[in-house]
């Protein structure tokens with residue numbers, strides 16, 4: 001299989017010099033295809049096409065634009081199982097997780113399609129007689145969407161849908177690690193009737209991404225990915241006065257107090273830490289646990305972790321997939337070494353996972369470190385692997401202080417039976433999302449999604465807020481007196 005760009009209503013081969021194999025990370029002997037990377041010129045052609053398509057698309061009524069999204073939802077729904085299997089083969093997450101991602105994508109499109117009717121503004125009384133004021137939302141123009149590999153179906157969908165409904169045309173660059181699933185998503189929008197030029201797909205890596213970020217005809221960039229890349233995109237784009245939305249890494253804590261249902265907390269921590277091989281921006285990477293219950297909590301999480309079956313996610317009984325590629329796998333193993341050197345207590349794992357067939361893939365073992373101190377690198381830096389750091393604390397105050405003492409702020413959760421402490425936690429925790437008595441991952445399509453501090457800049461994604469980033473508000477003043485204005489108060 002070779003992957004193609006979708007530009008101006010045609011599938012065309014990328015024109016870059018470099019190619020990458022698209023490899024199943026659970027079994028590197030399984031090669032899905034070859035990706036030729038796009039050149040800067042490919043991006044420029046895509047931008048030119050999107051620019052030509054913009055005037056007609058912005059004049060198309062929003063409910064009609066949204067119908068494309070509604071139809072794309074139905075198309076993806078009809079292919080859900082096939083798409084989930086492709087996702088498992090390309091990215092590695094196990095089939096149940098892949099099905100979950102596809103189901104979430106369908107929810108996102110379903111919710112978003114209604115925005116075609118809801119995309120409104122406000123009206124306000126004027127300070128002047130026979131005047132009124134209102135706002136309208138208008139599209140930005142050609143928007144650049146740059147996405148990561150870890151949710152290669154859902155994240156593109158949650159950016160493309162609001163961008164389209166808002167009346168923008170799009171240059172979309174998926175991760176170079178997941179071109180096949182990106183193509184399926186784009187095909188659904190094409191089949192749904194997205195006109196030529198309105199949604200342009202450009203496969204590529206940093207070179208194509210950089211061209212999108214620097215292109216003067218793209219006034220807005222929506223990026224999801226690592227902090228390192230997001231920061232540089234933000235700097236470059238802000239220097240050009242572009243509108244920028246970056247959703248980046250996390251170091252998400254679960255806080256477990258002494259009155260918590262420990263079985264529930266341990267199950268939540270295990271799901272959050274080891275689910276999707278820890279490769280979720282919302283993964284649980286720190287468990288901040290009251291010292292009175294920490295021993296028992298660690299024992300219970302370890303029991304869950306021991307039951308995990310790593311392997312090819314298409315096989316029955318497998319419960320954890322691989323790291324997405326060699327680089328990510330090496331990164332996880334190197335953080336495990338850092339944890340050992342920093343003096344944390346290794347409870348479980350601590351190396352690559354061993355077992356029949358695992359030698360062909362990138363499988364780190366589920367790993368738990370106990371007695372982690374808040375200053376250690378494994379307690380502060382995003383690992384993006386199945387590694388949980390347990391930090392012991394004396395009370396809620398100390399837990400909140402440690403939870404907040406990292407640069408990231410995506411999600412968090414608290415396990416307690418005490419509503420007073422829950423509400424205090426909500427007041428004080430520095431994350432864009434928080435959960436009570438449920439794991440850190442998860443975000444529903446009708447709710448805003450995003451983080452604070454170094455995790456996120458720009459408007460929230462998903463929910464009603466998704467439209468905010470992709471529109472500008474215009475304030476309109478209407479004077480129906482028909483008379484010359486005397487007042488100076490306006």
Ligand code: NAD
Pocket residue numbers: 146147148149150151173174175176204205206207208209210213224225226227229230232233247248249250280281282382384410450451455
């Ligand atoms: P990444 O930053 O390496 O790549 C993301 C995208 O940016 C890819 O499409 C890549 O090709 C592109 N890119 C790379 N260099 C670029 C450059 N110089 N200019 C423009 N584009 C460039 O991230 P990744 O490894 O694909 O994804 C994992 C990261 O994504 C993790 O840090 C994770 O926490 C984060 N993430 C965040 C959220 C969120 O909503 N907060 C959601 C999912 C993933």
